[in-house]
Amino acid sequence: MNLNLRIATLVTLAAGSASQCGAAEPLPSWNDGPARTAIVRFVHRVSSKGSPDYVPPAERIATFDNDGCLWSEKPVYFQLLFAIDRVKQLAPQHPEWKSEQPFKAVLEGDQQALADARMEGLAKLVMATHAGMTTDEFAQTVKDWLETARHPRFDRPYQELVFQPMLELLGYLRDHGFKTYIVSGGGIEFLRVFAEDVYGIPPEQVIGSSIKAEFEIRKGVPVIVRWPAIDFIDDKAGKPVAINKFIGRRPIAAFGNSDGDLQMLQWTAAGKGLRFCLLVHHTDGDREWAYDRDSHVGRLDEALKQAHQNGWAVVDMKRDWKTVYPFEKSPR
Template sequence: MNRRTVLSALAAFTAFPVVSALAQTPAADPLPSWNDTATKKAIVTFVERVTKPGSPDLVRAAERIATFDNDGTLWAEQPIYFQAAFAFDRVKALAPLHPEWKDKEPFASLLKGDIKGALAGGEAAIFQIVTATHSGMTTVEFDQIVRDWIATAKHPVTGRLYTEMVYQPMLELLAYLRGNGFKTFIVSGGGIDFMRVFADRVYGVPPEQVVGSSGKLNFELRDGKPVLMKLPELDFIDDKAGKPVGIQMHIGHHPIAAFGNSDGDLQMLEWAKGGGGVRFALIVHHTDAEREWAYDRHSSIGRLDKALDAAQAMGWTVVDMKNDWKKVFPFGSK
C-alpha cells in the first residue's frame, strides 16, 4: 500500500466521525432572549427568505436595510423620554447662569421639580426647554456634555444607567440582522446629535447610521478655528411622516424591514412595507407591567393606537413583550 493510499484511508476514517458530530450539533440560537413563539419564527423566516442563497426572495446585501426607532423600541421610554430627562437636568445645571428662570415658565416649574406644570405649556414649553439646553454651544461641546451626563445619569425607577435600560432581545435582533448582511439604522424622533454619542457603543450602530431630529447649525471661526454652532432653531423633526423623509435624505435606500413601537413609527413601517418584494414590519407592544411597563392607546408617552390597528389590519408582526421575551433588560434574570 503506497503513502497516498494510506493518507486517503486515514482521512476518510477520521473525517467521518467529525462530520457526523458536527451534523448532530445544533446551531447556536441567535435570539436566545426570545421565546419560541410565532413572533420569533416570523423574524427568522423573513431573514432566511431574503438572505438564503438560491431563495426566490433573495435580496442583495446592499439593499438589506433595516430601520429601528429608538425610544420604546431599542430602549425604554417610561416614565419620560430619556432625552427629556437630559434636558431637565441641563436646566438645573444652567440655572445659576439664568436667575430669571426662577420666575419664568417653564423653567420655574422644572426647578421646583414640577414636570407636569413645566409641560403644561405644550409644544411651546418643550421648545423653550430644548433650545435652552441644546443650543448656544459647539457640536463638540454638546457631544461632551451628553457623554458626561449619560455616563452617570440613572433611571428614576430602576436606578440603572440609562444605557442599561436597553432591551436585550432587540440587541440580539440587531446583531442577528447584521450577521446576515443587513445594515441597521436608527430612525428616531430623538435628537440626532444626542443619539450619536452612544449609539455605536450601546447598539453597534455608528453615527453615520443614526437619523433623528435636528436643530440648525452655523459654521463659524472661533479664535481662528472652524466650529459648528448649535442654533436655537429647529431644522428637521424626524417623527411620523418625517421618518420616511429622513430615511430618504440620510440613507437613500428603501428599507426592507422596519421596527417601531408607537404611532410615531406608523409612516416608517408603511414606507418599509410599501416597496416591492418581501418586506417586514414589526411593532413592539408594551404588555409587561411586571418587568417593564404596560401601555398603548392612552399613554402620553409612546402612544400605540393607530399603528396597532394598522399592524392588525395589515398582518404586521406584533411583539407581545410579556409572552414573546424571555428577558427584557441585560441586567437581572428576566
C-alpha cells in the same frame, strides 16, 4: 461607557459564535412564538442564495425607532430628562429662570406645571439646553450626563435600559448582511453619543431630529455651532422623508412601537419584494411598562390597527421576551 461597550461586545460575541458553530439558536432572549418565527423566516428568505425572495446585501437595510423600541421611554423620553437635569445644572447662570416657565417648574419640581407647559414649553427647555454651543461641546455634555445620571425607577444608567432581545435582533440582522439604522424622533446628535457603544450602530447610521447648525471660524478654529431653531422633526411622515434623504434606499425591514413609526412602516411595506414590519407592544408592567393607545409618551393606536390589518409582526413584550433588560441576567 465601558459597561455598555461590554454589553455590545458580549452580544456580538454571542451572535458571532452562534453563526460560526451553527448550533446555538439565534435570538436566545426571545420565546418561541409568532414574532420570533416571523423574524427568522424573513431573514432566511431574503439572505439565502437561491431563495425567490433573495435580496443583495447592499439592499438589506433595516431601520429601528429608538425610544420604546430599542430602549425604554418612561416616565418620559430620556432626552427630556437630560434637558431637565441640564436646566438644574445651568440654573445658577440663569437667575431669570426662577420666575420664567417652564424653567420655574423644572427647578421647583412642579410636575403639574411642567405637564401644562406642553410642546411650546418643552421646545423652550430643549433649545435652552441643546443650542448655543459647538457640536463637540454638546456631545461632551451628553456623555457626561450618561455617565452620572440614573433612571428614577431602576437606579441604573439610562443606557442600561436597552432591550436585550432587540440587541440580539440587531446583531442577528447584521450577521445576515443587514445594515442597521436608527430612525428616531430623538435628537440625532444626542443619539450618536451612545449608539455605537450601546447598539453597535455607527454615527452615519443614526438619523434623528435636528436643530439648525452653522459652520464658523472662531479665533482661527473651524467649529459647527448649534442654533436654537428646529431644522427637522424626524417623526411620523418625517421618517420616510428622512430615510429617503439620508439613506436613499427603501428599507426592507422596519421596527417601531408607536404611531410615530406608522409612516416608516407603511413606506417600508410598500416596497417591491418581501418586506418585514414589526411593532413592539409594551405589555409588561412588571418588568417594564404596559401602555398603548392612552399613553402620552409612545402612543400606539392606529399603527396597531394597521399591523393587525396588514399582518405585521407584533411583539407582546410580556409573552415574547424571556429577558427585557440585560441587567436582569446579572442582578447586583
